[in-house]
Amino acid sequence: MSVVASGSLAQDAGAARGFAISPMAVFETGDSWTDGGVTHRLYGVQACLRGTNFTNASGIRRDCGEASLAMLVALIRDLQPQCHQAAAPSHSQTVFVFCVATRNSGAGAGSRIDLGTALIASGFGFASLATDGRPVHQPYFVAQLVAARAKVGLWAYPDVPEPNAIILRSLRDGASSASSSPAAPQ
16 A cells, blocks of 8 residues: 655655654554653544454454554554654653655655555544544545545444544533532532
8 A cells, every 4th residue: 555645744754854663662552652661642643442343344343443553563564654753742751743654666666655644544543633523634534534435444344433433422421521510519
């Protein structure tokens, strides 16, 4: 699969040297890994949530988060991208990154492949949404729409547990529970 990077994240990739993902990295989810005590998370990407299930073509229920995780590891192994820091919130041990690979040979020689776009376009990742429901990175949302319409990856299964819907519903439910509960005694 060849997905060429698009958007400002990928364009900035050449501006600074990145870092390779260490072979010692511990992959936690389909959008994050830990290395040296630091958690790296793909900016603008939401993996399928662990503990949510889909039914594959053979009728077997599988963990959706595990499927996202397996694809992330496979893409990193195959593409060997260089990652670049996008943001590091001061209150967190998580560094948000974007990762880009450059094709060295073949028809796509010299083209750049954004790992987030590749994960989402393959149907094993989703575009992150802000709490207001808007995409964090619009090009990723477009890649998700294309993957969903083409029914690739997890989109091939009608019961795919779309993580953003689950997360936003949980946030709404939490907000409505907090607003309807009586104030705590002082």
